[in-house]
Amino acid sequence: MVTSIGIVGLGLIGGSLARRAAARGYEVLAWNHTPRPYETARRDGIQCVETLEGLAQARPELLILCNPLKAMPSILARLAPAIDPDVTTLSDVGSVKGMVREQVSQAGLGGCYVGAHPMAGNEHSGFEASDPALYDGALWAITVDADTEYRRFADVARFITNGLGNELIVLDDATHDRAAALISHMPHAVATAMINELCASPERNIAAALAAGSWRDMTRVALTDPNRTRAMIDEDRTNVEVLLRSMAARLLAFADDLQHDDGVHGDAEAAIAEFFSAGQSFRDFKAQTARGKQTVQGESQLHETTLDIDPARWQSELLESAKQGERITRFLDDRRVTIRRQPII
């Protein structure tokens, strides 16, 4: 069982993670690209290390990369000769997983790597904005491949559940990145296209004057730094491209249906009805989830079960479990976990 954690990068995500782990009794070592946060971090029980190489050489059992994605190649190049892969398992918190694994493998560290992506964050940044509570209720996606050693996965997963008190799902990189494109990267592109549509209109000031909640909510993410959005989409570009083509096809098909729905073409009327009913299972899911949040603690226990993880096919078994809306909440021993069932779509 892991007891020492190394953190690379004391920004909002890494700083909050370091503080939460320290508060929960882990030995936490950290390095940051500037020593600015060290004084405050030390007061939170975080051992700050002067060099990145020094952090790796301190041989933490788990070393978590919380640096920006664009710094990943240079950081991995510096870590590679300093890490002892027999002792240290490498992980990260990046929002895309395929690209990170590729970079880790290119640095020769693929054998000791388990990917991770916590669903946590806010609009702030930097250690001064960090807060152990940022991870309250956070779900983590753990990404593995066929070569991932089970013991390394279990170390990371147990740290997240039993250690940090969070829940997790297990995915492969491709599934993670497709899902992230669907619920975040593609929508960011759509929101951007929508404000571009407004700005291209000669009546943009009138439209903006009439705008209410629907417009505000649907364009909010287009107002954040466009360079950050551009980088995020670029890192997951293949999935975003596929989804944008699919969305464009949906919008065109619906436009055709609107054009042909003249009371004569019954097909168009049926297609329009289908357009408005196709997402009903998501509406039901949201209503169920909202109701679920109102149930008392005791009731939610009803959706808990245990699972004995099959050592021969754990990757596919846990991916299938995630697809069924299940989350791992706790390790009971090395192979036995508790599972919480969510409403499904």
Place this chain on the structure above:
Amino acid sequence: MVTSIGIVGLGLIGGSLARRAAARGYEVLAWNHTPRPYETARRDGIQCVETLEGLAQARPELLILCNPLKAMPSILARLAPAIDPDVTTLSDVGSVKGMVREQVSQAGLGGCYVGAHPMAGNEHSGFEASDPALYDGALWAITVDADTEYRRFADVARFITNGLGNELIVLDDATHDRAAALISHMPHAVATAMINELCASPERNIAAALAAGSWRDMTRVALTDPNRTRAMIDEDRTNVEVLLRSMAARLLAFADDLQHDDGVHGDAEAAIAEFFSAGQSFRDFKAQTARGKQTVQGESQLHETTLDIDPARWQSELLESAKQGERITRFLDDRRVTIRRQPII
């Protein structure tokens, strides 16, 4: 100057309007399709009338249709023989304007009609949810055509500004309906397409598990009653169709750029940069508007001016003013108004 107001329909919008007008000293008469709200309404000083025909025959100077759009044709048919168009100016609060004017004209009431659409509302409905404060800070769009009599427009506009304390812009029906499609009806279709995209994915439960603020905000309007959304889009279908095709073209072009941005095609890189900068004037506008809200009352007066409305070309003059981000805040006399300038895009 108008002193008596008739309200057709005491729902959320009509009820709040009736109560605000009564509180501000107008004689308010109202009819509702059921007498259920009458007892409460009477306590607010609203004179409730037993029949729709009776309301028209009471000869209010301004009669405002606040009924659902789908009831419009039958209500207009009943009003037509009962209205005295020399005394009464007819208006409405519908969210599409071209269709309503057509129905009003078909009922033979086009000559006494001035369209109106207040940007007010919330997720509730019915008189029990009504509140005069619903109109606090509301902007109204007034729609006119070449045949609109200036005195009728001025009566409606003066009631809204000097009477209700609201601001307004003056549009033609087509401009209003295109703008409404851009900032509301098209985005509703896009949000619906987005939840359809999720539901079509074999990994929908994983995607939903990873979903955060961007997905929640961009799909919120797809969770409301899809039949209402369908009706809203249907009423403005031609404009929605055009915008959906334009949005699809934007998404496809961006997908092509992502595909071709391989470090070799400089064009694709430039197009991607353009995709993320094209909406910058809207980002700047939002930042300016947010700052504007923080300025003290005195400063905002700096953006006020007066306008003498030209009787020969008032429709086009006021449309142009709206396109420049200006709003009418008050009538100083029949033809002289104060104007407030908003930041422009």
